[in-house]
Amino acid sequence: MIIRTATAADHDAIWSILEPVIRAGDTYALPRDWSREQALSYWFADGHHxxxxxxxxxxxxxxxxxxxxxxxxxxxxxxGYMTAAQATGKGVARAMCQHSLEVAKDMSFAAMQFNFVVSTNSRAVALWHGLGFQTLTRLPDAFDHPTEGLVDALVMFRKL
Structure with missing residues (x-):
């Protein structure tokens, strides 16, 4: 597996990953009805690498x-990380997080913070903890989960 900078030629593939995650609405606080253009605009926003x-x-x-x-x-x-459904459990998210930690360090960031990790996203929470992130606080009932109702969100942090 290689991790590389995304290009405009990747937009269709990226949308095919973003769309089911956004529509499910259970891990990201993004509008579930976003269009392709809105989602890609967010993912490739100014200041995003x-x-x-x-x-x-x-x-x-x-x-x-x-x-x-x-x-x-x-x-x-x-x-923000998203993995294709068919790649879940195959180490893709771990590889992307490890890559992002190195890139962030190379860009002279001192730490990394995740502002809003949905507490019911147990795979992500376990992965981030395993990669050295600490849960700094729990935001009670901060996320309206489509099947679980109001659940907590976590703020997670790691020095680089």
Whole structure:
């Protein structure tokens, strides 16, 4: 698997990953009815460095890396990751997170923070903990899960 900078030629493959995650509405606080254009505009927003994980010509995942805040908070990175359904459990998210930690370090970020990890996304929570992130706080009932109702969101952090 290689992880490389995403290009406009990757938009169809990235949309095929983003769409089911957005429509499910159970791991990201994004509008479930977003169009392709809205989702890609968000994923490739100004300030986002967007990557894809590719294996044998097939894109299995995508992530973006950005400064978590502007000004005095710009030394802390933030990322969003999505994996293709058929690649779940195959180490793609782990590889993308490890890659993002290295890229963030190379870009002189001092830490990485995830602002809103849905607590019921147990695979992601376990993965982030396994990669050295700490849960700093729990935001009670901060996410309206489509099947679980109101669930907590976590703020997770790791120094680089």
């Amino acid at each position: 967007t990557f894809v994980a590719e294996d044998d010509g097939q894109i299995l995942g995508t992530y973006y890396l950005k400064a978590n805040q502007k000004g005095g908070g710009s030394h802390v990175a933030n990322c």
